[in-house]
Amino acid sequence: MGLALRNITHNYGDAAGNVLHNVSLEVLSGQMLGLAAPSGAGKSTLLSIAAGLTIPVSGEVQVDAAAERGALTIGYLPQSPRAYADPRLTLAATITAPLSFAQGSLRPRPKRFSRQLATACAQAELDPRLLGRKPDEVSDGQLQRALMARTLITDPLVVIADEPTAQLDYETTKMIFSTLCRRAEQGAAVLVASHDVDTLQEYCTSVVGLDQLGGS
Numbered sequence: 369m370g371l372a373l374r375n376i377t378h379n380y381g382d383a384a385g386n387v388l389h390n391v392s393l394e395v396l397s398g399q400m401l402g403l404a405a406p407s408g409a410g411k412s413t414l415l416s417i418a419a420g421l422t423i424p425v426s427g428e429v430q431v432d433a434a435a436e437r438g439a440l441t442i443g444y445l446p447q448s449p450r451a452y453a454d455p456r457l458t459l460a461a462t463i464t465a466p467l468s469f470a471q472g473s474l475r476p477r478p479k480r481f482s483r484q485l486a487t488a489c490a491q492a493e494l495d496p497r498l499l500g501r502k503p504d505e506v507s508d509g510q511l512q513r514a515l516m517a518r519t520l521i522t523d524p525l526v527v528i529a530d531e532p533t534a535q536l537d538y539e540t541t542k543m544i545f546s547t548l549c550r551r552a553e554q555g556a557a558v559l560v561a562s563h564d565v566d567t568l569q570e571y572c573t574s575v576v577g578l579d580q581l582g583g584s
């Protein structure tokens with residue numbers, strides 16, 4: 369399977385009513401599905417639900433069980449790397465944090481994971497000389513490469529990327545989308561949202577509009 373969202377309905381409890389109404393989608397392992405919709409349509413809300421970061425009012429999220437892989441099934445790449453990254457952590461600590469958490473430690477220990485760190489940096493084309501810097505000492509593109517490395521370091525079965533290249537340059541956009549593609553070719557189910565339909569069509573296995581999924 370991969371990732372399946374079934375009959376997701378969500379609202380924020382205000383007069384605006386439902387942001388998502390009865391939305392269903394499936395992303396198979398090995399597939400990269402592009403989710404296209406204009407700003408404000410509910411892409412971030414849906415992807416946050418898919419990543420388990422938001423609990424929907426109703427509906428179900430199913431992810432490949434893969435119990436033997438522990439809790440590191442889903443990798444999440446955010447829309448705004450600067451809002452997401454902890455300003456106190458170095459890039460090395462940021463990237464390896466999921467591995468520390470998986471071992472039950474809230475204290476980042478980048479040295480313990482130097483091998484995985486080197487591999488993830490190479491995959492995300494992040495210059496290792498930046499690893500000792502903190503988020504406000506690198507550019508937006510470099511920070512998003514670090515978060516891409518953080519996403520890949522757990523070798524996730526499902527990757528969820530929410531407008532991962534909004535406001536980034538052409539080279540970084542190409543790297544992020546090519547890396548997501550490679551991840552899908554290696555067997556992950558990849559769901560990526562964007563309002564940039566052309567980029568989605570260039571890289572994704574298929575592209576679907578949020579308005580085709582049951583209503584937004």
Ligand SMILES: Nc1ncnc2c1ncn2[C@@H]1O[C@H](COP(=O)(O)OP(=O)(O)OP(=O)(O)O)[C@@H](O)[C@H]1O
Binds near residue numbers: 380406410413
């Ligand atoms: N925490 C919140 N509280 C109230 N309303 C919210 C909240 N988060 C999002 N919304 C509203 O839900 C709707 C969908 O927002 P969402 O961020 O999911 O859209 P989007 O398609 O990702 O937009 P963008 O492309 O601009 O990021 C919008 O009308 C937004 O104002």
